[in-house]
Amino acid sequence: MKTDQFRRELRGWLETHDLTPPPTSGLDAEVAQLARVRSELWQAGWMRYGWPRTVGGLGGPSALRAVLGEEIATRDLAEPGIWSMVEVLVPTLLDYAPAALAAEMVPRLLSGDEQWxxxxxxxxxxxxxxxxxxxxxxxxxxxxxxxxxxxxxxxxxxxxxxxxxxxxxxxxxxxxxxxxxxxxxxxxxxxxxxxxxxxxxxxxxxxxxxxxxxxxxxxxxDGWRLAMDLLPHERSTCFWHRIAHLYSRLDRLLADGCEPDADALGTAWLDLYTARCRSVATQRRLALGDRLGPETSVDKILLAGAEQRLFDTARDLLPGTVELDAGTPWRTEYLYSRAATIYGGTAEIQRNIVARRLLGLGKE
Missing domain, CATH: 2.40.110.10 (Butyryl-CoA Dehydrogenase, subunit A, domain 2)
Known part of the structure; x- marks a missing residue:
């Protein structure tokens, strides 16, 4: 199935199947909602596209998985970080696990029966x-x-x-x-x-x-080689989902009546757009079957900067919301964004990788 057709039919299905999260909040609720969304998408077939038939998939390009995650993130149906774990761990099982083990285990994760x-x-x-x-x-x-x-x-x-x-x-x-x-x-x-x-x-x-x-x-x-193959997957389709989520937060910032600072909003939008353009190139390489490597450190640097810029902008243009309102999602997401330059490899490590492995600048 082509991506345009997939997106159109998926949107139609989502319009007629209510996957809205319950009003309860907290991590327990997020994990339960993730399992629910994956289960319904698996039963309807959407969760199977882009994965090989040997593990219960329906085949097709990896771009279908990117579209699915983007639609889920845009609608706030599942938290994008935990949603994207499949994009890290399933390719690892496909590449390194015995075929029978992958065939047994992968459907449990994709279907929402298990979290890993x-x-x-x-x-x-x-x-x-x-x-x-x-x-x-x-x-x-x-x-x-x-x-x-x-x-x-x-x-x-x-x-x-x-x-x-x-x-x-x-x-x-x-x-x-x-x-x-x-x-x-x-x-x-x-x-x-x-x-x-x-x-x-x-x-x-x-x-x-x-x-x-x-x-x-x-x-x-083989553990080091597995780790080096796994880490770029953290920065491929996962990042596409994260960027879609951040665009939805930019929309919410405008809807919440932020101060009309065109320069600040434009800069936040441009950072997101730059990260998305870089991610497009990564998605294309993944679709061609290329092995991802140290170049995905550039994706990590751009996304971390864009995420922090966006929530800095929210703090500045919604005065007091982050600092004074402990119950707002803006506060929680702002605090989480502080870790964007740490988790998954610090910004300093990523810049060293770019300098040494992409630019050939050596260790000094």
């Missing part, structure tokens, strides 16, 4: 992922894992975790990846309160957790 998480960062090993210390030791046909993860989004809701652990010596080649069942004995999850008041992140403690050898993703030592 990503166990990469550790205390002291955030942006410096290669220094992670969580260790997995082979015992018979089982890997025994011990260590700690942190900043693990939605771990308290997750049934599975794409987990990195050290199976060899120091450095990149000693890291392997696993698909962990989060209800395994020895897994403890403790949510973390962020400054915007949402327990989105969690610590995950792993105490002699046993993972079957069949849950190894790729071969031993």
């Amino acid at each position: 998480c990503q166990g990469f960062s550790e205390p002291g090993s955030g942006s410096d992922l290669a220094s992670l210390s969580t260790r997995a030791v082979m015992e018979g046909d089982t890997w025994v894992v011990s260590g700690q993860k942190v900043w693990t989004s939605l771990a308290q809701y997750a049934a599975r975790c794409v987990l990195l652990a050290r199976t060899g010596g120091p450095g990149h080649d000693g890291i392997s990846a696993f698909l962990l069942d989060m209800d395994s004995p020895g897994v403890t999850v403790r949510p973390l309160r962020t400054m915007h008041g949402v327990d989105e992140f969690a610590e995950v403690f792993l105490d002699d957790v046993r993972i079957p050898a069949s849950r190894l993703l790729g071969a031993p030592g």
Whole structure:
């Protein structure tokens, strides 16, 4: 199906199927709404487009998934950050999991039956992922894992975790990846309160957790390569969804009667437009089957700047709303935007990647 036809028919379906979130707020409600939306879209077929038939999909280009997420984000039917987890984890399973495991597990995520998480960062090993210390030791046909993860989004809701652990010596080649069942004995999850008041992140403690050898993703030592392949997916279709969400917030800023500052509004719009233009190029490369790489750091830099600019503009043009009204969504989203230059790789790390790997400027 072509994207124009897909968008037209999807919009028609959404007009006749009410997926409006309930009036309840909070992370529990957001996760429940996500499951509901995915379930209905899966049953109607929309969630299957753009994914291979081997995992329950209906085929077609990846652009169909971008359109679906854009329509969901524009209508505020699901929070775009947690909606987009499928765009990170499903391609990883397709590339690294045994075919039978991917065929069994991927439909559970796409259909909303399960939520998954990503166990990469550790205390002291955030942006410096290669220094992670969580260790997995082979015992018979089982890997025994011990260590700690942190900043693990939605771990308290997750049934599975794409987990990195050290199976060899120091450095990149000693890291392997696993698909962990989060209800395994020895897994403890403790949510973390962020400054915007949402327990989105969690610590995950792993105490002699046993993972079957069949849950190894790729071969031993493939964990670093998996991570380098996964991270660009965080900046591809996910960013398209995020940009659509931010455009809706710009519309809301105007609807809320902000001060008519054409320069400030124009600058915020231009930053979003620039990020969207860059994301278009990334979507086209993805549709052509190109492997995404360090060039997606440019996408990350542009989107983080655009997001912070937008909410800075909201703070300035809706005086007192962010500072004084604790109940407004503007306050929560403004505080969340402060992390845009930190999560998923800090702005400093992204600029270093651009300098070294794209511009060839070396380490100094």
